[in-house]
Amino acid sequence: MSARPDFGIFRQLVGSPRGAFAMIVLGIVAIAALVSLFWLPGDPNHSNVYDAWAPPSAAHWLGTDYSGRDIASRLIAGTRVTVLVVLGAAIVSGFIGLVLAVISGLGPRTLREPLVILIDVLIAFPTLLLAMMLAAVFGSGIPIVIVSVGIGYGVQIARVVRSELRQINAEDFILAARAAGLSRWTILRMHLLPNAAPVFTVQLSLSMGLAILAEAGLSYLGFGAPPSVPSWGLMLKDMQAYIAVHPTVVLWPGLTITLTVLAFYLLGDALRESMDPRLRFGRGSTRKQEAEHG
Amino acid sequence: MSRFLAVRFLTLIAGLLLASLIIFLSLRLLPGDVAQVIGGTSASPDQVAAIRERLGLNRPLPLQYVDWLGGILTGKLGSSVVSGTPIAAEIAQKAQVTVPLTVYSLGIALLVALPLGVFAAYRRHALPSRVLSVLGVVAAAVPAVWAGLLGIVVFSTWLGWLPSQGFPRGGWEDPFRAMRALTLPALTIGLIEGAILFRFVKSATLSALGAEHVRTAMSRGHTRLGALIRHGLPGVGLSVVSMLGLQVAGLLVGAVVIEQLFSLPGLGRMLVVDVGQRDLIKVQSTLFVLTAVILILGAAVDVVHRLIDPRLRVDEQ
Numbered sequence: 001m002s003a004r005p006d007f008g009i010f011r012q013l014v015g016s017p018r019g020a021f022a023m024i025v026l027g028i029v030a031i032a033a034l035v036s037l038f039w040l041p042g043d044p045n046h047s048n049v050y051d052a053w054a055p056p057s058a059a060h061w062l063g064t065d066y067s068g069r070d071i072a073s074r075l076i077a078g079t080r081v082t083v084l085v086v087l088g089a090a091i092v093s094g095f096i097g098l099v100l101a102v103i104s105g106l107g108p109r110t111l112r113e114p115l116v117i118l119i120d121v122l123i124a125f126p127t128l129l130l131a132m133m134l135a136a137v138f139g140s141g142i143p144i145v146i147v148s149v150g151i152g153y154g155v156q157i158a159r160v161v162r163s164e165l166r167q168i169n170a171e172d173f174i175l176a177a178r179a180a181g182l183s184r185w186t187i188l189r190m191h192l193l194p195n196a197a198p199v200f201t202v203q204l205s206l207s208m209g210l211a212i213l214a215e216a217g218l219s220y221l222g223f224g225a226p227p228s229v230p231s232w233g234l235m236l237k238d239m240q241a242y243i244a245v246h247p248t249v250v251l252w253p254g255l256t257i258t259l260t261v262l263a264f265y266l267l268g269d270a271l272r273e274s275m276d277p278r279l280r281f282g283r284g285s286t287r288k289q290e291a292e293h294g
Numbered sequence: 295m296s297r298f299l300a301v302r303f304l305t306l307i308a309g310l311l312l313a314s315l316i317i318f319l320s321l322r323l324l325p326g327d328v329a330q331v332i333g334g335t336s337a338s339p340d341q342v343a344a345i346r347e348r349l350g351l352n353r354p355l356p357l358q359y360v361d362w363l364g365g366i367l368t369g370k371l372g373s374s375v376v377s378g379t380p381i382a383a384e385i386a387q388k389a390q391v392t393v394p395l396t397v398y399s400l401g402i403a404l405l406v407a408l409p410l411g412v413f414a415a416y417r418r419h420a421l422p423s424r425v426l427s428v429l430g431v432v433a434a435a436v437p438a439v440w441a442g443l444l445g446i447v448v449f450s451t452w453l454g455w456l457p458s459q460g461f462p463r464g465g466w467e468d469p470f471r472a473m474r475a476l477t478l479p480a481l482t483i484g485l486i487e488g489a490i491l492f493r494f495v496k497s498a499t500l501s502a503l504g505a506e507h508v509r510t511a512m513s514r515g516h517t518r519l520g521a522l523i524r525h526g527l528p529g530v531g532l533s534v535v536s537m538l539g540l541q542v543a544g545l546l547v548g549a550v551v552i553e554q555l556f557s558l559p560g561l562g563r564m565l566v567v568d569v570g571q572r573d574l575i576k577v578q579s580t581l582f583v584l585t586a587v588i589l590i591l592g593a594a595v596d597v598v599h600r601l602i603d604p605r606l607r608v609d610e611q
Contacts, residue, residue, distance in 0.1 A: 117305060117308050117309055117312060118312060120309060121309045124309070124313070124543060124588045124589045124592060125313065125316070125585050126547040126588075127547075129565075129581055132569045133321065133577070136572060136574055213438075216440075220554070220555075221566055222570070240439075240443060243451070244447075244451050244458075250444075254440030254443070254444070258432065258435050258437070261437075265431060265434065265435055
């Protein structure tokens, strides 16, 4: 029953329109982040008031903002924060989710019930409030965003993966494995985790999209990226004062965020269909995650 | 039923205690002295000591915790370190903006999601349903701030229908003006949350249409629509009710960002300002009040769901 990485899944993913869209958008973001380390169309932080609100041109692909900074460069440089937050949040939430799910789903009875209550409480504790609590003590910054998003979505992953693990654990082949004398650890590693992997991956992909929304919200509130670091959320904040005069510039960061988040949602959908046909009718609760974004 | 109520009540209490512990401990045990954080980096050691003395921060932690809990139970939350105003009174005052905003947004979300969700499932291959489904996914990917900004550009700057910022100084003295001020914010939150709820309603209705009791009703001579309305939708309604607790949590969080965007004097905006001013004691109490509201609503929704869903009464014996 062990599920080895299978290139068939990848081919199926790219083959579906949603999967292809997701891979293209996410590919562009990843490449932009890499390229931005070596080259940018302009200096994202270079301001020149004489150049403020310049229309799109060869020098400024998308024009400039209120202090003459190149919008295209800021968008491309902003992918670094996005990639950092997405990867960081995925690692933290994946780890927390998996550990909590395994202990609260399969651990000793005395640990299970308290952990389930803990997960319920943490789920009721919105990510945004968690981030503000951390920011109150440590001050703001990208690490605050990663940790709070990681914990916030980690417990949601835990809840979904927990019920999946418990369902699999009740199946006959697990009983057979136990009867064959396999140790608990081997059963977990060889049978339980591989079979819960599809649900876990889908949840992880959703939480990566939500991490981008959380970064935008937190940076907007001033708890995320510092003003000197270009980030999509900060760009929204910067534009706010000028939307009455220059309504079009506010389109760019918003569109970029929406497209990227959409790509993660669709990637989740496509993964769901290509990895686990049982999931087609929306088993497992992803509802809370979707309710969470700022 | 009484057994269910007792268990649910006990888990609620356990949850509230756990939440209060998490909030209290993370604000006290994290590296850094609370008095120093409140005083700021420029405070002299004497000033920091004075703050510590005034807030009782030099007493043992368990004592501080019990005091704080006792204060919450009796409604005495102390006063703000920065402004000196009583915290409980300020929370009550700010709630006059946040609670109506949340209810208003919830109303919009339900108004959008219920009819459209049922329609998109009922005629799922029709073109409008497909367009709606795509819109539903896209709307859930839109950052709330950006949606609010676009709303301001369209309804305020271009059309001039709605105010873009602020809340009338008189509060609810003029209910019409107050509602007008809340309309654009509520639309922003309501449409985004509505998009998420729409997907939920649609998939619930789809499975209701495929459910055996609905198909049986059709075979008995009901039309597809008649069977759905009489036998399918009650179940859909119940699943929506069971979702409402989480929905409200999402709306409350949406309110934090949206209040900031529209300069509404609500709880979310107060929290942002307090965090900025490192008013830790007030942040601690506000965070607990918000979390408690979400936990209590979640429990209330569970109880209501249990009361109105006949399927859950089966295992009573």
